[in-house]
Amino acid sequence: MEEKAVTPTPPSTSPAIDPRSGFDAVSRTFHSLRPPVPLPARDRPLSFTSYAVSLLPSPLPSLPAVVDAATGDALSFPDLLSQIHSLAAALRTEVGLSKGHVAFILCPARLDVPPLYLALLSLGAVISAANPASTAAELARLVGLSKPRVAFATSETAAKLPGDVPTILLDSPRFRSFLAGSGGEVPPEEEVGQMDVAVIQYSSGTTGMVKAAALSHLNFIAMVAGFHASRKLAAERRRREAPDVTVVGAPLFHSMGFFFLLKGIALGETTVVMGGGGGAREMLRVAEKYRATSLTASPPVVVAMARWEEKIDLAALEFVTCGGAPLHEAAAHQFMSRFPDVELRQGYGSTEGGGIARMIDREECLHLRSVGRLSQNVEAKIVDSVTGETLSIGQTGELWIRGPSIMIGYAGDEKANASTFAPGGWLKTGDLCYFNQDGFLFIVDRLKEMIKYKAYQVPPAELEHLLLSLPGVADAAVVPYLSSRGGRPNTYGIYCETARK
Numbered sequence: 001m002e003e004k005a006v007t008p009t010p011p012s013t014s015p016a017i018d019p020r021s022g023f024d025a026v027s028r029t030f031h032s033l034r035p036p037v038p039l040p041a042r043d044r045p046l047s048f049t050s051y052a053v054s055l056l057p058s059p060l061p062s063l064p065a066v067v068d069a070a071t072g073d074a075l076s077f078p079d080l081l082s083q084i085h086s087l088a089a090a091l092r093t094e095v096g097l098s099k100g101h102v103a104f105i106l107c108p109a110r111l112d113v114p115p116l117y118l119a120l121l122s123l124g125a126v127i128s129a130a131n132p133a134s135t136a137a138e139l140a141r142l143v144g145l146s147k148p149r150v151a152f153a154t155s156e157t158a159a160k161l162p163g164d165v166p167t168i169l170l171d172s173p174r175f176r177s178f179l180a181g182s183g184g185e186v187p188p189e190e191e192v193g194q195m196d197v198a199v200i201q202y203s204s205g206t207t208g209m210v211k212a213a214a215l216s217h218l219n220f221i222a223m224v225a226g227f228h229a230s231r232k233l234a235a236e237r238r239r240r241e242a243p244d245v246t247v248v249g250a251p252l253f254h255s256m257g258f259f260f261l262l263k264g265i266a267l268g269e270t271t272v273v274m275g276g277g278g279g280a281r282e283m284l285r286v287a288e289k290y291r292a293t294s295l296t297a298s299p300p301v302v303v304a305m306a307r308w309e310e311k312i313d314l315a316a317l318e319f320v321t322c323g324g325a326p327l328h329e330a331a332a333h334q335f336m337s338r339f340p341d342v343e344l345r346q347g348y349g350s351t352e353g354g355g356i357a358r359m360i361d362r363e364e365c366l367h368l369r370s371v372g373r374l375s376q377n378v379e380a381k382i383v384d385s386v387t388g389e390t391l392s393i394g395q396t397g398e399l400w401i402r403g404p405s406i407m408i409g410y411a412g413d414e415k416a417n418a419s420t421f422a423p424g425g426w427l428k429t430g431d432l433c434y435f436n437q438d439g440f441l442f443i444v445d446r447l448k449e450m451i452k453y454k455a456y457q458v459p460p461a462e463l464e465h466l467l468l469s470l471p472g473v474a475d476a477a478v479v480p481y482l483s484s485r486g487g488r489p490n491t492y493g494i495y496c497e498t499a500r501k
Contacts, residue, residue: 021393022374022439028390029381032374033439034360037229039222039377039404040194047192048217048224049084049122052266055228063243065265067272068111069286075111080265083115086181088122094178095150095168099124099190102200104148104165106130106139106157109252109275112170112179114261116152117252121217124192128200128212129253136160145212145411146200194218200411201255203351212411213351222404223259223355224266226376230360231267242316244269247292249283249301251275255351256323260296280304284312291316299327302344306334319343321358323371326443328468332368346371348443352420353427354405356380357441370440378403381426382434385447391434396444399433400426 016026022033040046056077064074075083091097103120105127107113120127128146130139132154140162143151151158151167152175158167168175199215246264248271250257257273264271272290274283280301287295293316297305302322320335320342327346335344347358348371359365359372374380381400382391391397406427410416420428432444467476 018393020439021435021437023393023435025392028392029379030374030435030439032376032378034226034373034376035229037222037225037376039218039225042194042218044194045191046194046217046221047122047124048198048220048262049118050192051217051221052118052224052262053081055224055266056268061268063245063270065270066111066114066261067270067290068109069247069272069274069282069290070109071111073111075114077268080115080118082181083112083179084118084122087115087119087178089181090178091119091125092123097123097125097150099192099196100126101149102126102128102146104128104130104143104146104151104161105253106132106134106151106153106161107170108132108154108157109273110154110170112175113252113273114265114271115179116170117258117262118265121198122192124190124196126197126200129258130202131251131253132157134160141210142202142212145202145210192217194221195408197408197411199258201258201351211413211416214408214411215351215354216408219354219405219407220259220262222377223375224263226355227263228267229376242291242293244294245272245290245292245316246270246294246296247272247274247283247287247290249274249295249297250324255349256296259355260321280308284308284314287317288313293318295320297322298324299331302327302335303331306331306338308338314339314342317342319345319365321345321347323347323349329368330468348372348441350429352407353401353429354403354407356399356401356405356429364440367438367440370436370442372441373439374441375403375405378405380435380441383428385432393435393437396432396434398447399429399431399441401429402426 017024017031022031024031040051060077065077065080067074097103103125105116117127128148130142139160143162143165148165151161151165152170153161153167154171155169158169161167194217196217197214198217198220200212201215202210203213204210244267246260246269248257248260250260252258252261252273252275261271261273272286272292274286283295283297283301284305295317297320299322302320322344323346332344343362343365345359345365347355349355355375356378357372357374364372379402382395382397383389383400384391385398400422402425410420422428430447432447434442434444436442467473
């Protein structure tokens with residue numbers, strides 16, 4: 001089939017678009033200021049696995065593809081590709097998995113999880129990974145949403161799964177034989193479309209009930225393509241010639257950990273998986289041991305790193321990607337003082353919307369309260385949640401986004417889909433945001449967490465930022481307090497002497 005690529009129209013072709021902010025005054029839409037990234041033609045059959053393999057150089061990288069931080073075991077790129085091939089063949093012929101079948105995965109971070117993920121994606125099967133710390137009741141709810149054909153677990157986690165789900169143990173001789181392969185004939189692969197469901201991830205969305213977000217192969221192809229383009233642009237600015245080694249602090253069932261694992265493999269990097277345990281101390285130890293060039297970390301880990309006083313050698317570290325929750329400006333300043341040569345790249349995304357905004361260089365990292373600029377190929381609107389009016393630069397409202405990284409929809413929940421999607425393919429994020437005149441995105445709060453006090457809407461995050469700026473406050477939370485005079489914000493703070501430093 002002839003290679004075709006779809007290149008989004010550069011926003012600069014419209015005279016109504018402000019080149020500084022990306023705001024189109026006619027359509028009231030914010031456009032990404034980054035160069036658009038060509039994507040494969042959408043009618044071209046292409047699984048994420050095939051796309052990822054197509055990006056790898058020949059010969060394959062000599063560095064490890066994946067390292068298990070807990071054991072020190074590593075998997076090379078040739079071995080990874082071999083295991084993907086063997087496992088896909090075994091899952092087709094011996095388990096009967098095929099396109100559209102859901103595989104429920106319940107296990108901690110292990111070295112056999114990456115080949116399992118990519119083998120399933122190559123078949124067109126659907127990955128549904130869950131937190132191994134979940135209770136049996138919670139898992140029963142998730143299994144009911146995803147309706148898996150088979151589950152993959154370990155000896156320690158399998159007992160929590162419903163008894164009617166056929167389960168394969170990753171620590172069993174049978175699964176190890178799948179990885180090794182028999183060397184037999186491999187049945188022809190089914191055609192996998194880019195808009196086929198690749199992953200089901202669980203999210204509360206804009207309401208509190210857990211829902212099953214269905215994500216396509218295209219969602220992940222588009223996000224990796226953006227990182228691939230950014231990396232090529234940044235290659236000339238690198239401080240040193242060192243292999244790319246990323247320590248992923250988020251669990252592999254989490255949207256952030258899942259994506260950064262896939263991204264690292266596709267871009268030929270070494271990905272060190274931690275599984276979300278150990279906190280800042282363990283992450284720093286792992287980063288030092290493996291000469292990490294980048295880390296993915298949550299705000300609490302970044303705060304702990306900023307206050308780190310013990311000796312640590314992070315000479316190879318170039319940047320830290322922080323996401324998952326807002327990072328206070330004071331903590332960002334403290335981090336930059338502690339690690340002046342390390343870029344603190346804040347970003348913003350969601351299970352439903354993928355990678356929405358991020359920072360990609362040192363200049364952008366100076367905008368500490370922002371979460372960066374819109375990612376490649378992403379459009380956005382700011383909408384007044386009461387009047388429905390589309391707002392402009394500097395005005396706060398609900399963020400709506402559109403682009404190739406947003407989900408297909410919530411599986412089996414048309415009511416949630418109707419309230420989440422707007423005409424024209426816009427996804428309502430449920431986040432209160434605004435853009436400044438330079439196209440940087442700022443998160444104010446979650447719409448569902450707004451506290452109504454008399455005629456006012458009080459964003460808890462703004463009060464929390466104010467509390468965290470006070471000397472001696474290590475952490476803070478603001479929650480609504482109902483009284484006969486109407487809802488009022490109630491504040492809680494954690495004080496400690498070390499927070500004053």
